[in-house]
Amino acid sequence: MKNYFIKTTRAFTPIRKYAWIFTVLVALGGLWQPKLGLLVVLIMAGLTGTAFFNGRYWCGNFCPHGSLFDVLITPISQNRKIPKFLKSKTMISLFFVFFMFNFSRKVLNVTTLWGNYDFFDKLGFVFVTTYLMVMVVGGLFALLVNPRTWCQFCPMGTLQKLSYRVGKTLGIAKKTEKKITACSIDQCHACGKCARVCPFQLTPYLEFSENNQFDNINCIKCSTCVENCPAGILSLETEEDAIKLKEDSSSVHGYESRQQIEAEISNIIDLGNGIKEYVFSFQKPNKVHYKAGQFILIKIQDNPKQYRAYSISSYNEDSTALRVIIKKIEKGHGTDIIFNQFKIGDTIELEGPMGDELVPSEDTEKVLFIGNGIGITPFIALSKDMVLNHKSAKEVKLLYGQRYEHEFLYHEYFNELDKNNDIFEYHPVASRPDNQDTRKGYVTDLIKEMSLEGYKVYMCGSKNMIQDSYNILVEKGVRKEDIFYESEEKIKL
Structure with a gap:
């Protein structure tokens, strides 16, 4: 999927920006001062505890390795699609068992030294070598595949999911967990940008629940999609707050006329400088009323379903057609499809019209x-x-x-x-x-x-x-x- 996944800033807080220092300190500094490895115990306690209340929130907001992958490696990563087998339940389960077995075996071997002078050095060294392995292996995956490839099967991620399920079963996580929430599905452009910037390559815009929440257990609540949503409709909310938000946004002005439209490309005009004007003649329905200042969604692909939003450039004379002007974006996934595949005579799916941000009221002087x-x-x-x-x-x-x-x-x-x-x-x-x-x-x-x-x-x-x-x-x-x-x-x- 060339040009599909987007590199973007994922460090929105000082902790996320600098937590990678902890990884380097333990993984490398621990080779000389093994007791530094004992700090990892606090990390394990922290991620397990937060997961009980809020799922994989630690992965997206506090994890030192996650910070390393996001801040240092993302700029030079290949940023490719993560292979499915690395995200499969089989891979996750087998690697969790393998990892925990070897880790436990090493810890048990060290316990035989209890009472000796170097016990804590030996125990700390177990954590140091483990942290170093994750940094090296995870770093290679991050560089050659995708920054968060390791996180797909990370044993600590699996541990968080287990803790979360306990919290959810007891009914605690249901009240405390914050999920990615859309204030209004009607305002979603279905542009897929939330999926294109997601570190885990999830698809929030296709999976919202009846409360407009993204329920995927692998979501790390990093808010990358929130920061990048063109419509500005996403936030992190508890279920209770999500219900209130949905009720407050139940009637969104400017989106009442949103509908599916089948249209034919009746003309394409080259305006120069990598800009083209596309004329869409309505087929089903054959008339669509729209206002100056509104925008329309143009479907660019089916799998996964995706649209692009463009301002309507035409003055509505008889409601039988509309025009949009599109500029070719370098390495732009959407404009690549439109410029290379859309031809005169093609039947295209549209959605809209919608929006009132640029529609002046009748009494404007x-x-x-x-x-x-x-x-x-x-x-x-x-x-x-x-x-x-x-x-x-x-x-x-x-x-x-x-x-x-x-x-x-x-x-x-x-x-x-x-x-x-x-x-x-x-x-x-x-x-x-x-x-x-x-x-x-x-x-x-x-x-x-x-x-x-x-x-x-x-x-x-x-x-x-x-x-x-x-x-x-x-x-x-x-x-x-x-x-x-x-x-x-x-x-x-």
């Missing part, structure tokens, strides 16, 4: 649209919709940033809207312009020059642009509740 890069796409339809259909609109301004003039999409279209409509203003800006007539700079430079009293602001584009623009807007007095944005990356403002 002053609007500022801000887009950069491919983030201009929703404003193609929104600009026209505001001019033609929003009778309350008095001022509509569009700031559009690119690096070079030739990268501007729908440039003439926006110029025509500006020319023919008194309420619409188009302000393109390029960071590296070749033409002296083009304003040099960034959209943030334009924002700083504007008077924005009474404006509602809608942004789409790069994470940095949105973060920088948001801060400037707030400094200029724009209310936070009047700032709306959409981005492919999760943004914390």
